[in-house]
Amino acid sequence: MGRLKAITIKEFWALLRDPKGRMALFIPPLMQMFLFSFAATLEVRNVDIGLLDMSQGAYSQELVEQLSGSSNFRQIEVFHSPAELQQAIEQQQVIAAIVIEQDFDRRLTAGRPADIGVVLDGRRSNAAQIVAGYIMRIASGIGADVRSLDPPETVRVINWFNPNLTYVWYNLPSLIVMLGAITSIAVTSQSVSREREIGSFDQLMVSPLRVHEILLGKMLPPLGVSLFNGLLFWVAAQVIFGVPFTGSFPLFFAALLLYNVALIGVGMFISSLSQTQQQAFLGSFLVSVPIIMLSGFSSPVENMPEWFQLIDHVNPAMYFLPVSQGIFLKAMPASAVFDWMWPVAIIALVTLSAAAWLFRARME
Amino acid sequence: MKGELTRFEPRRLAALIRKESVQILRDPSTLLIAFVLPMLLLAIFGFGISLDANSIRVGLVVQDDSAQATSLAQALRSSPFLDVEEDRTVPALRAKVVADDLRALVVIPQDFGASFDRGRPIPIQVAADGSQPNTANFVAAYVEGVYGSWAQQQGLVPRGAQVGVNTRFWWNPELKSRFFLIPGSIAIVMTMIGTLLTALVVAREWERGTLEAMMATPIGMGEFIASKLIPYFVLGLGSMALCTVLGVAVFGVPLRGSVLALLAISAAFLIPALGLGLFISAATKNQFMASQFALLSGFLPSFLLSGFIFEIGSMPKPIQMVTYLVPARYLIPSLQTVFVAGDSWGLFARDIGMMLLFGAIFFFLAFRATKRSLD
Numbered sequence: 001m002g003r004l005k006a007i008t009i010k011e012f013w014a015l016l017r018d019p020k021g022r023m024a025l026f027i028p029p030l031m032q033m034f035l036f037s038f039a040a041t042l043e044v045r046n047v048d049i050g051l052l053d054m055s056q057g058a059y060s061q062e063l064v065e066q067l068s069g070s071s072n073f074r075q076i077e078v079f080h081s082p083a084e085l086q087q088a089i090e091q092q093q094v095i096a097a098i099v100i101e102q103d104f105d106r107r108l109t110a111g112r113p114a115d116i117g118v119v120l121d122g123r124r125s126n127a128a129q130i131v132a133g134y135i136m137r138i139a140s141g142i143g144a145d146v147r148s149l150d151p152p153e154t155v156r157v158i159n160w161f162n163p164n165l166t167y168v169w170y171n172l173p174s175l176i177v178m179l180g181a182i183t184s185i186a187v188t189s190q191s192v193s194r195e196r197e198i199g200s201f202d203q204l205m206v207s208p209l210r211v212h213e214i215l216l217g218k219m220l221p222p223l224g225v226s227l228f229n230g231l232l233f234w235v236a237a238q239v240i241f242g243v244p245f246t247g248s249f250p251l252f253f254a255a256l257l258l259y260n261v262a263l264i265g266v267g268m269f270i271s272s273l274s275q276t277q278q279q280a281f282l283g284s285f286l287v288s289v290p291i292i293m294l295s296g297f298s299s300p301v302e303n304m305p306e307w308f309q310l311i312d313h314v315n316p317a318m319y320f321l322p323v324s325q326g327i328f329l330k331a332m333p334a335s336a337v338f339d340w341m342w343p344v345a346i347i348a349l350v351t352l353s354a355a356a357w358l359f360r361a362r363m364e
Numbered sequence: 365m366k367g368e369l370t371r372f373e374p375r376r377l378a379a380l381i382r383k384e385s386v387q388i389l390r391d392p393s394t395l396l397i398a399f400v401l402p403m404l405l406l407a408i409f410g411f412g413i414s415l416d417a418n419s420i421r422v423g424l425v426v427q428d429d430s431a432q433a434t435s436l437a438q439a440l441r442s443s444p445f446l447d448v449e450e451d452r453t454v455p456a457l458r459a460k461v462v463a464d465d466l467r468a469l470v471v472i473p474q475d476f477g478a479s480f481d482r483g484r485p486i487p488i489q490v491a492a493d494g495s496q497p498n499t500a501n502f503v504a505a506y507v508e509g510v511y512g513s514w515a516q517q518q519g520l521v522p523r524g525a526q527v528g529v530n531t532r533f534w535w536n537p538e539l540k541s542r543f544f545l546i547p548g549s550i551a552i553v554m555t556m557i558g559t560l561l562t563a564l565v566v567a568r569e570w571e572r573g574t575l576e577a578m579m580a581t582p583i584g585m586g587e588f589i590a591s592k593l594i595p596y597f598v599l600g601l602g603s604m605a606l607c608t609v610l611g612v613a614v615f616g617v618p619l620r621g622s623v624l625a626l627l628a629i630s631a632a633f634l635i636p637a638l639g640l641g642l643f644i645s646a647a648t649k650n651q652f653m654a655s656q657f658a659l660l661s662g663f664l665p666s667f668l669l670s671g672f673i674f675e676i677g678s679m680p681k682p683i684q685m686v687t688y689l690v691p692a693r694y695l696i697p698s699l700q701t702v703f704v705a706g707d708s709w710g711l712f713a714r715d716i717g718m719m720l721l722f723g724a725i726f727f728f729l730a731f732r733a734t735k736r737s738l739d
Contacts, residue, residue, distance in 0.1 A: 028660050039668045063527070
């Protein structure tokens with residue numbers, strides 16, 4: 001026990017000793033926090049759209065005014081010919097352009113339905129679809145004065161847990177998941193490979209330390225750093241970003257701990273496998289990127305092809321992401337947390353044993 | 365120093381490039397990043413990420429047993445975008461939303477059918493899981509869509525003086541998100557090779573002191589930097605070519621523009637990417653630091669701040685300003701255009717100009733950092 005304590009303290013010092021190293025541990029996560037939480041939004045606002053109005057009547061004017069009044073659009077570019085319109089879309093000056101045909105006002109005045117055309121930039125198909133939705137909503141309100149009665153409300157939508165669909169509420173709980181995947185794996189993977197590259201690993205081997213003590217001593221400090229970062233984000237999410245935390249903290253902490261242990265096993269495995277720091281870094285990058293990208297943050301897991309979802313079952317972030325979001329926003333109960341997290345326990349067991357086995361094999 | 369900068373001897377440069385190339389080919393991890401990583405990233409973006417419409421799991425509670433309620437429930441069940449699970453009461457399904465098994469709940473309320481007979485139909489309710497805002501938006505839109513076409517089929521909405529909208533999505537009528545994800549991931553691959561790999565490799569030489577040894581030889585600084593960059597430039601173009609072939613052959617993304625344009629755009633982007641990598645290595649001289657900074661200033665901005673997935677216009681103003689400093693911001697529109705739309709030299713010229721400008725700035729910084737550390 002005394003030996004384990006000694007090497008853990010030594011490893012902590014090795015991590016935190018020099019100011020440059022400390023910076024690399026804590027500054028990047030903080031920068032990611034600010035960049036990410038504000039930049040990662042699939043909302044579409046402040047877009048420029050174009051208009052080719054061949055009708056030039058009262059109703060087309062009403063439509064233009066409604067569009068300029070919408071906070072979703074920044075500017076409405078007026079075109080005079082289809083060629084101008086085509087060029088503006090091609091050069092991405094506008095993401096969409098509305099075409100109002102000559103008979104638009106005549107038809108509406110006569111009480112008949114009229115259509116507008118909208119040309120959208122299919123290169124940015126996701127944003128274009130959202131813009132199309134905005135335009136449809138505005139267009140459906142035009143001509144209300146010539147209709148006998150307004151169409152009644154058909155679908156009433158409420159959003160549970162996040163009534164205004166604030167993106168930051170989604171981003172911060174997710175960020176805790178991604179950050180773990182970056183920090184835990186990167187830091188752990190450097191630990192053994194650095195000593196091997198410098199040559200100080202041999203000294204460790206001739207010390208009275210037992211293999212499992214070295215292994216634990218190498219893993220506890222990165223775990224400490226990851227948990228510290230995770231908790232820092234947990235506080236920042238509430239204090240700085242105002243994300244509500246509705247669930248139980250002990251439950252959250254337990255899940256966070258389990259998740260990070262699983263990742264540290266992955267990091268240790270890479271570290272034992274690598275001969276140089278560069279290989280360790282590449283290895284950790286090669287593993288972290290899929291863990292993050294396939295966690296379900298960028299797009300839902302169920303959008304992947306079946307066989308890809310099957311592969312994703314070994315990804316600990318895929319399980320911890322709904323749990324982090326759930327405990328933050330939905331007061332997720334222990335039973336649901338358990339249902340999500342037990343595979344992570346198995347993953348942790350597998351990665352830790354694999355790391356220990358490889359570490360031992362490499363030492364002898 | 366000035367004399368050294370301008371000294372350029374082709375034979376010596378060729379020898380240096382050969383040495384560098386041999387070094388690259390000998391190190392398996394470099395090849396890993398140049399050829400395995402692109403394939404992995406492409407697979408992730410091609411298969412793992414999709415912003416396309418897909419079936420979303422929703423719960424349905426029908427509290428009314430009128431003919432209208434039954435037929436609307438049937439319409440919801442047969443929608444390809446919804447995967448419906450039914451229950452008699454709300455609480456049981458709500459627990460499933462909390463447990464993340466369902467994304468939303470649709471309730472057809474009591475009195476729904478009768479309200480039609482009274483001529484003033486009451487709305488159905490959708491409670492979406494707001495913890496996933498994007499999906500919540502989609503669910504609401506899908507249910508509205510199903511309701512709309514159901515009501516029209518039943519002849520429940522007379523179409524008077526209403527404005528319809530006909531949409532046409534140019535170049536991508538089927539709205540495949542792959543069309544922008546694959547070109548975007550090529551941008552990320554080139555950032556990885558240009559910035560991350562260069563920063564790592566050169567930082568290792570600084571760390572080990574082999575660079576100082578090189579500096580002691582009669583090699584000029586210009587030759588030295590060129591010898592570091594040309595092999596990685598070629599490697600970057602090589603993996604771009606690999607990505608293009610895979611993107612077209614495996615993922616079905618069209619290449620509607622010319623190969624010449626693709627080559628010009630990629631080559632222009634590699635200049636700032638390599639310059640940034642050199643600058644990071646000269647400024648940090650430490651592999652771990654270089655890797656962290658390369659991730660922070662290369663990989664993350666190319667992913668988050670380039671307009672690749674997240675719209676720049678929707679970001680807060682200060683972050684929008686930062687995006688102007690990200691070279692990938694200029695690469696992505698051109699790359700998407702050359703693949704999906706075709707050649708548009710006006711757009712390309714603007715973007716290539718910006719990328720070259722950033723390249724010049726990064727190279728200037730890299731030169732300065734290298735020189736300072738030698739004095």
